[in-house]
Amino acid sequence: MSVPRRPTDPSGLERYYVLTKGRSGPGGSASSLDVATLIVSRAAPAPGMQHEHAEIIRRCREPLSVAELGAHLHLPFNILAVLLADLLEAGRVEARDPIPAHDAGRGPDLALLEEVLSGLERL
Amino acid sequence: MDLKGFDQPGSAAAGETRSVKVMIAGGFGTGKTTMVRSVSDIKPLTTEETLTQASADVDRLIGVADKTETTVSLDFGKISINDSLVLYLFGTPGQERFWFLWNGLFKGALGAVVLVDTRRLASSFRAIEEMERQNVPFVVALNVFPDSKDYPVEEIRDALDISPHIPVVACDARDRTSSRDVLVALIRHLKERSAVVLESR
Numbered sequence A: 001m002s003v004p005r006r007p008t009d010p011s012g013l014e015r016y017y018v019l020t021k022g023r024s025g026p027g028g029s030a031s032s033l034d035v036a037t038l039i040v041s042r043a044a045p046a047p048g049m050q051h052e053h054a055e056i057i058r059r060c061r062e063p064l065s066v067a068e069l070g071a072h073l074h075l076p077f078n079i080l081a082v083l084l085a086d087l088l089e090a091g092r093v094e095a096r097d098p099i100p101a102h103d104a105g106r107g108p109d110l111a112l113l114e115e116v117l118s119g120l121e122r123l
Numbered sequence B: 001m002d003l004k005g006f007d008q009p010g011s012a013a014a015g016e017t018r019s020v021k022v023m024i025a026g027g028f029g030t031g032k033t034t035m036v037r038s039v040s041d042i043k044p045l046t047t048e049e050t051l052t053q054a055s056a057d058v059d060r061l062i063g064v065a066d067k068t069e070t071t072v073s074l075d076f077g078k079i080s081i082n083d084s085l086v087l088y089l090f091g092t093p094g095q096e097r098f099w100f101l102w103n104g105l106f107k108g109a110l111g112a113v114v115l116v117d118t119r120r121l122a123s124s125f126r127a128i129e130e131m132e133r134q135n136v137p138f139v140v141a142l143n144v145f146p147d148s149k150d151y152p153v154e155e156i157r158d159a160l161d162i163s164p165h166i167p168v169v170a171c172d173a174r175d176r177t178s179s180r181d182v183l184v185a186l187i188r189h190l191k192e193r194s195a196v197v198l199e200s201r
């Protein structure tokens, strides 16, 4: 067996490992995160906070989707979800899942479809 | 730039902003990225997911056992419906076997557009199967290329083996209005389906 060599490339997987402290997937409140979930900051970045956490908080003063955050921060979905889980647990951001066309209990949301339709027709 | 203090709550509209999502699916090279681009309000972006060697199954899937990192991307765009509602459009990767990467990619979507290139109908079979399997309501959009033949819609419907209530519309994915019209057809279809559900109660 060969001795593992120290990684010379701090980007890619090693970078993700450092960012997430080796955690591979989000748990709890972040496990339902969707690419279209909107993230909104609920507090200011705290001093000494991990750079990426602070960056997320700054970018989400106005609601921003998880997909947009991933694109701006150049982070894959799973890595971002781990970071978002930290912030959600600390109450620093809020997550709003996309509205489905129909809710389990309430049936189809016709008003929502009507709203989307009139928006599209104005384009 | 509007730099709001955190001690003041944001504008009411921003505070209540909600999102909906629509998927743009279809076979390899059928014009998914083109459609997302043409109809988006923002410069379309790409979000990525990384496959790691940790998953041997995935490595076998993509046939690169010695590769440690593979990136699969998802293009997306957004349309402001009104002050408090944003529509996100996601163009799925052409290789359907990567769809599992994004935690329930189709879950919570209003519906999907399945793009079809009539010169290569079969390339969209998998996308249609997947919509049916995951119960995602969809419309079929025939992306017209210069050398596309004009097939009767019934022939296409038959070849795709889709039920008669599913709308089939022609479009030019490069054109904003044409792509918008496909989305309109999808939402109208969703409304009709909802009306049927509500009536049958």
Ligand SMILES: Nc1nc2c(ncn2[C@@H]2O[C@H](COP(=O)(O)OP(=O)(O)OP(=O)(O)O)[C@@H](O)[C@H]2O)c(=O)[nH]1
Pocket (backbone or CB within 6 Å): B026, B027, B028, B029, B030, B031, B032, B033, B034, B035, B091, B092, B093, B094, B095, B143, B144, B145, B146, B171, B172, B173, B174
């Ligand atoms: N003539 C014509 N060409 C188109 C149209 N839509 C897309 N194209 C071209 O077709 C090619 C493929 O389009 P893409 O939008 O990249 O297709 P895609 O479905 O995203 O492809 P993958 O992501 O690789 O599966 C590009 O060269 C486009 O410029 C169309 O409506 N008409």
Ligand SMILES: [Mg+2]
Pocket (backbone or CB within 6 Å): B032, B033, B034, B075, B091, B094
């Ligand atoms: Mg594409």
